[in-house]
Amino acid sequence: MRLHRPAATLAALTLVLATAACGDDETDTTGDGMDAMDMSGMVMNDPDATPADEVDGDVATGSFTVLDTAPPGSEGVAGEAWLAQNDEGTTVTIRLSGLAPETEYVSHLHAQTCEEDNGGPHFKFDLEGSDVPPNEIHLGFTSGADGSGEATITSDEQVGDGAPAVVVHPADAMDNRLACADFS
Template sequence: MLKLHKSFTAGLFVACAALTACSGGSSQDHSMHGQNAGGDQAGGGMPMNMGDPNATPAKDVAGAQLRSGAFTLLPTRPPGHEQAAGTAWLAIHPGGTTATLEMTGLAPGTKYMAHLHAKPCSEEDGGGHFQFDPAGPEMPPNEIHLGFAADAGGRGFMTAENEKPAEAAKSLVVHPAEFSDNRIACADL
């Protein structure tokens, strides 16, 4: 019985090791705090740029055309977000676009997503996503997404960059990462 148990345990170990190696998994952190926020992938298996918390915030980009707006709550927000507030910044500069958001009053530890939108907040809560190419894919780099998680105090921050100027973007909309129809807040830019 002991011999059978050792064989089974060794076989299980080998099988688990093989599955890990073949799955393409890694120990890399795919949390919402990095450029690879949420582990989302663009076509071809390349990681999508969902923001970089260490990038220069939009309000600090030298020589940029800077737009900013305070977030206003939307009626589609899920329960528990009645105190959500913050500011969004959009910097248009020779290197492209930088978008930053800072928020408070979010659910601690919850993952969120923000997108630049094509309409102001007063029109259809920002309308659809802003896209550099309207016929292109609904993901970066054709769109600007900011993926982040609220800290233990309910604060969230993220900056995303794109090499193209997003001059026609009108607003930034935030929603829980898992529930894109539950828009929490919108900031006109």
């Protein structure tokens, strides 16, 4: 996706603000919740990828629960998450409903369970490495008019058992961890 100068400037500002708030990046999207979100070559949603619940291999699932740090009005958020691992790497898919309509969201794999500090820090392949992909797995999407949204992303590396949860954040309020799903 090629960003025009105003969109690139806005996306860069979002990246800076998100890094300060949560230690990761944000991106711009075309708005239907299914298009690829991309910042400087960093894809956060690949609508052409095979969803994790359809990938051959070891597939873990989890149901989202609303966290105590969620923004007001988030009580009805629900959804499922899948994490598939095989010889080709890791695929993560999330599907949610009850979100604010036409709103940008960002999700990350986390290094702890939902009960442990709302997922704890972001999962990193290299603990001393960067806070952005490919060292972390980020998913981004814009919810539809009906408040539903989904994203799928793949990595050519396996996360092993180091990423027991995925956390969703509103893109404009990264300090507010909205919902978390533990993989089982």
